[in-house]
Structures are given as C-alpha cells and as structure tokens.
Amino acid sequence: MDWLFEPFTFGFMQRGLVASLMVGILCAVIGCYVVLRSMAFLGDALAHAILPGVAVAYLLKGSLFVGALAAALLVALSIGLLSRQGSIKEDTAIGILFAAALSLGIALISTAKTYAMDLTHILFGNVLGVSSGDLWLTAGVGLLVLAAIVLFYKEFLVISFDPVLAATLRLPAELLRTLMLVLIALTIVVSLQTVGVGLVTAMLVTPAATASLLTRRLLSMMAISAAVGGLSAVIGLFLSYHVNIASGAAVVMTATCFFILAYLMAPRRGIFWRLLRRRSTVD
Amino acid sequence: MTPLTNRSGTATCAWAPAHLLVEDITVSYGHRPALQEVTFCVPVGTRVAVIGPNGAGKSTLFKALVGLLPLDKGSVMIHGLPLGHHRDCVAYLPQREELDWRFPVTVADVVMMGRYGRLGWFRRPGRLDRAAVAESLERMGISDLASKPIGDLSGGQQQRVFLARALVQEPHILLMDEPFTGVDVSTQEATLELFDTLREQQVTVLISTHDLKLSATRFDQVLLLNRRLISFGPAREALTSQTLAEAFGGQVLFIDGAVVVDRAAHVRKPYAE
Numbered sequence: 001m002d003w004l005f006e007p008f009t010f011g012f013m014q015r016g017l018v019a020s021l022m023v024g025i026l027c028a029v030i031g032c033y034v035v036l037r038s039m040a041f042l043g044d045a046l047a048h049a050i051l052p053g054v055a056v057a058y059l060l061k062g063s064l065f066v067g068a069l070a071a072a073l074l075v076a077l078s079i080g081l082l083s084r085q086g087s088i089k090e091d092t093a094i095g096i097l098f099a100a101a102l103s104l105g106i107a108l109i110s111t112a113k114t115y116a117m118d119l120t121h122i123l124f125g126n127v128l129g130v131s132s133g134d135l136w137l138t139a140g141v142g143l144l145v146l147a148a149i150v151l152f153y154k155e156f157l158v159i160s161f162d163p164v165l166a167a168t169l170r171l172p173a174e175l176l177r178t179l180m181l182v183l184i185a186l187t188i189v190v191s192l193q194t195v196g197v198g199l200v201t202a203m204l205v206t207p208a209a210t211a212s213l214l215t216r217r218l219l220s221m222m223a224i225s226a227a228v229g230g231l232s233a234v235i236g237l238f239l240s241y242h243v244n245i246a247s248g249a250a251v252v253m254t255a256t257c258f259f260i261l262a263y264l265m266a267p268r269r270g271i272f273w274r275l276l277r278r279r280s281t282v283d
Numbered sequence: 284m285t286p287l288t289n290r291s292g293t294a295t296c297a298w299a300p301a302h303l304l305v306e307d308i309t310v311s312y313g314h315r316p317a318l319q320e321v322t323f324c325v326p327v328g329t330r331v332a333v334i335g336p337n338g339a340g341k342s343t344l345f346k347a348l349v350g351l352l353p354l355d356k357g358s359v360m361i362h363g364l365p366l367g368h369h370r371d372c373v374a375y376l377p378q379r380e381e382l383d384w385r386f387p388v389t390v391a392d393v394v395m396m397g398r399y400g401r402l403g404w405f406r407r408p409g410r411l412d413r414a415a416v417a418e419s420l421e422r423m424g425i426s427d428l429a430s431k432p433i434g435d436l437s438g439g440q441q442q443r444v445f446l447a448r449a450l451v452q453e454p455h456i457l458l459m460d461e462p463f464t465g466v467d468v469s470t471q472e473a474t475l476e477l478f479d480t481l482r483e484q485q486v487t488v489l490i491s492t493h494d495l496k497l498s499a500t501r502f503d504q505v506l507l508l509n510r511r512l513i514s515f516g517p518a519r520e521a522l523t524s525q526t527l528a529e530a531f532g533g534q535v536l537f538i539d540g541a542v543v544v545d546r547a548a549h550v551r552k553p554y555a556e
Contacts, residue, residue, distance in 0.1 A: 036386060154399050154407075161386045162396065164377045168349045169400040216387045216432035 007241040016127040016194075018135055020233035020251060023194040024203065026142045028229025029149060030187050031208035032222050033180060037160050041091060042079065044201040045098035046181075047188045049075035051105025051197055054122055059112060065137060068192055072185035075101060077178070125196030125248035127237065138190045145183050156180060157218060194233075195248040203229065206255040213259075213266040228258050302327045302487050303348075303456055308357030310340070310347045316355070317343040321512045325504070328485040330478050332498035335508035336531050341491035342378070344508065345458045348489075349375045361456065374454035376445045378461055384434045390444050391429040394419055397451035412451075419447040424473065439470030446477060457481065459490040463497060475501050495522065 053071025082093035159166045191200045211225035236251030303325040310318040318340040346352045350366045398412045420426045423443040499518035507513040509530045514521040
C-alpha cells in the first residue's frame with residue numbers, strides 16, 4: 001500500500017492531486033456542452049488564445065490568471081463578432097484568431113530569457129508547482145462555473161437542443177451562448193496550470209465523449225463525465241509520479257484509455273457487442 | 284384573391300377578434316426575397332393548410348411568424364399586438380431534420396421543455412408541471428415511451444413527442460412544418476384528431492403540406508403560396524385550376540377534371556427552400 005500512498009506524502013503532490021481533481025471534474029462537466037454543441041475546435045482555439053495574455057502578464061510580472069482571463073474573453077467575444085458579420089464562416093474565424101493569438105504569445109514569450117522552460121509550462125502545465133493560493137482560486141472559479149451550469153440548466157439545454165424553441169420562448173440565445181463561452185474560458189484558464197494550453201481541449205472533450213457513449217440523459221452524462229474526468233486526473237497523476245512522465249500528458253492519456261474502453265465495450269452501442277451480435281446472427 | 288384581402292395590401296378580418304394578422308410581409312435570405320408582400324388574416328380557432336411547391340416560402344413564412352427571421356417590411360400581429368409581446372402564444376414544431384436526434388434527452392425531458400416558458404428563470408419544474416407532462420404524453424398515447432431517449436423512436440413517435448410538447452405549452456397558435464411527411468398513417472390520424480380537439484379549444488393551427496387532398500378535406504382554410512400569396516380561403520374557393528397552375532406551374536396536370544401535382548418535381552429540389 002505504500003506504493004499507492006507514497007506519492008501523496010509530499011505537499012506538492014497533495015496540492016497537485018487536489019488541483020487535478022477539481023480541474024478534471026470541472027472540465028468534464030462543462031465539456032458535455034462542448035461535445036453536444038460541437039464546440040471542440042472553439043475550445044481549442046480559446047485555450048491557445050490565452051497564450052499572449054499569459055505572456056504579457058508574465059513579462060509584466062502581473063497575475064497570470066488575470067492575463068489569461070482577459071485574453072480568453074477577448075477572443076471569445078471577437079470570434080462571435082467576426083462570424084456574426086456573415087462574411088467569414090465561424091470555423092474560419094476561429095482558425096485565424098487561434099493561430100494569430102498563438103504566434104503572438106510565442107513571440108512575446110520568446111523575448112524572455114528562460115523561454116523554453118516557461119513555454120513548456122504554459123503549453124503542457126506544471127501541476128507540481130501549484131500553490132495553495134492557486135488551489136483557492138481554482139476552487140472559487142470552479143464553484144462559480146458549476147453554479148452557473150446549475151442555474152441556467154434549462155436554458156442551456158434548450159439553446160443546445162432546440163434553438164427554434166429557444167426563439168419562440170424568447171430566450172436571449174445570443175447572450176446565453178456568450179455566457180457559455182465565458183464559462184468555458186474560465187474553465188480553461190483555471191486548467192492552465194494542471195494540463196496546460198495544449199491539452200485542456202482533451203480534458204473538455206474526452207470525458208464528455210466517453211460519457212456520451214454510456215448514457216442518453218444529460219444529467220447522467222454530466223455525472224459520468226465528471227467521474228471519468230476525476231478518475232483520469234488521479235490515475236494520471238499517480239502514473240506520472242511512478243513512471244516519471246509529464247503529469248498533464250499522463251492525465252489525458254488515462255482519459256483516452258477510458259474513452260477507448262467505452263468505445264469498444266459500451267452496452268449495446270460498443271464495437272465489441274456489435275461484433276458479438278453479428279457473429280451470433282451469422283451462426 | 285379572396286374577399287379577405289385586397290390589392291392595396293391591407294387585410295380585413297370578417298370575424299372578430301383577429302388572432303393572427305399578417306400584413307404585407309416581405310422576408311429575404313440575403314438579397315433574394317423568399318416571401319413578397321404576403322397579407323392574410325386567420326380568425327380564432329381556424330385550421331389552415333399552407334400549400335405550395337418547394338421553395339415557395341412555406342418554412343420561411345412559419346419562421347417569420349415566430350420571429351425567427353427578420354421582416355424586411357410589413358407586420359405580424361397576434362391578438363392585436365406585434366411579435367415579441369407574447370411568450371407562450373405560438374408553438375412551432377420544427378421539421379425533423381432541424382434537430383440533433385442523438386442529443387441525450389428522454390421523451391419526458393423534451394415534453395417538459397414546453398413548460399420552460401411558463402417556469403421562467405431559475406425555477407425547476409414542479410409537481411404541476413410533471414402532471415401536465417404526464418397528461419400530455421397520455422393524450423398522445425406515448426406514456427410508455429416517457430423514459431426512452433428520443434433517438435430511439437420512430438418518425439411517427441417523434442412527431443407525437445413534439446405534439447405533446449406543443450400541448451403542454453398551451454399555445455394560441457400552433458405551427459407545424461410538414462407534419463404528414465414521413466409518418467405512419469396512425470400518427471397522421473392522431474395528428475388530425477388532435478387538430479379537431481384544438482379547434483374546440485379555439486387554438487389556431489397552421490401546417491404546411493404537399494397533400495392537396497388532406498388540405499381540402501381536413502382543414503378549414505387553404506393558403507396557396509408561391510413566394511406571393513396566390514389564394515386563401517375555403518378549399519373549394521382557393522383551389523381552382525387557375526390558382527393551382529399559378530402556384531405549381533408546369534408541375535400540375537389537369538386530367539378530366541382531376542388535378543395531379545407532379546410529386547417527383549417537388550422532391551427533386553430538396554434544397555430549394
């Protein structure tokens with residue numbers, strides 16, 4: 001059992017565990033909407049767009065959180081504006097802004113002396129460097145996002161499933177859509193330290209996609225997704241300690257394993273059962 | 284043209300009070316007008332069938348009536364008030380391909396959405412809402428499907444779910460796009476019976492269809508549309524060889540007093556609308 005608990009005798013590992021767990025669950029819950037509304041590319045773009053904000057804050061020795069948040073909100077709102085004009089399709093608008101923001105971020109960070117190390121931390125996270133202040137911030141923002149998901153559950157469900165009903169109910173769909181983007185942006189910002197810019201999309205999409213294979217109700221999809229996200233975070237962190245690999249990558253690979261398992265074995269819809277059924281009908 | 288409208292574009296309702304008054308509306312996608320200067324007036328509790336070839340603007344008309352598309356000009360008045368003043372007044376059943384059927388919701392979840400307008404912000408459905416949902420499911424004969432995911436249902440069952448949802452909305456006006464396309468006969472009959480009941484409750488029903496026979500036999504009024512309003516009134520007056528030829532052009536044939544609309548010509552251009 002020492003083998004199991006040993007990693008968590010260190011303070012930095014305990015903080016890392018709590019941070020990963022919170023981020024894993026938070027990403028997984030809001031990720032359900034990312035998956036259902038086909039916003040994976042948008043989530044990826046938001047994550048990368050955070051880079052210049054972080055870079056500026058870093059160079060000015062300001063708060064990385066504030067820098068990241070400002071950049072994420074700016075990009076979320078400009079994607080909406082650019083695509084609403086109608087002259088450019090939304091995914092093109094996302095592609096342009098996403099690459100532009102990423103290159104601006106890299107350009108800014110490359111002016112710093114410790115360029116390679118800092119960039120690695122921002123891109124892939126550094127869960128072992130989590131301070132207790134970071135933990136409180138993550139917990140606060142996480143609770144805020146989850147509270148919004150609970151409070152606007154009905155409205156988010158309607159604008160995602162039946163935009164026409166949303167319009168006849170006179171729901172402010174545009175406002176709700178923007179609110180959802182802001183919630184996703186907040187989630188990405190607090191996930192930065194744990195999984196980094198490069199892998200946060202996986203935490204948004206993979207647990208939710210896994211859950212979507214296992215259930216057909218939104219509430220249980222969110223619950224299963226949260227379980228997959230949380231478990232992946234714990235198992236991944238544990239693996240990263242024992243196998244000595246980057247923690248963000250370990251967490252995402254664990255989540256991917258859950259997805260593959262669900263894809264193969266999901267009741268009724270899994271590949272495995274389908275093959276089995278085909279075999280039995282042939283016999 | 285019927286006595287209900289005149290060339291100057293103003294509408295007068297022979298019956299009062301006018302529940303739905305559409306006055307001189309023009310709607311376009313980009314620069315291409317899909318509906319031009321359409322004017323008509325539907326009295327309380329009337330069942331109207333909207334007929335026209337593909338691309339005639341049937342879906343466009345419905346979307347304009349619920350405020351999903353902006354009007355270039357003209358106005359839509361319900362109970363004497365312009366669109367946007369009523370929250371629960373109009374229920375709209377979208378065409379089946381407009382929805383993502385893999386979405387993780389059950390039949391009961393979908394029907395409950397019909398109560399959301401009544402509930403308002405931050406309130407969860409209560410006992411009364413659940414009772415209304417159960418009653419509505421019962422009325423459409425799908426109580427046993429309540430906890431099924433909507434993706435597992437047949438086309439006809441899906442339509443009953445959305446009718447059940449429209450019922451719990453308790454609308455004054457019900458709009459349905461192509462309710463008889465791709466559903467089984469029993470669902471079609473259940474839908475028509477529901478329209479009869481709704482009529483007794485003074486609910487106005489507008490549907491779009493390709494089915495001339497159903498329109499003529501099971502609806503009070505027929506609205507013939509091809510970008511412009513061609514005729515509106517009881518089927519016997521609104522559907523003449525002249526108005527049909529005007530609406531359908533080369534797709535309509537007259538054989539020994541019978542009217543044949545070439546359905547193949549409809550189906551060939553599914554993206555026209």
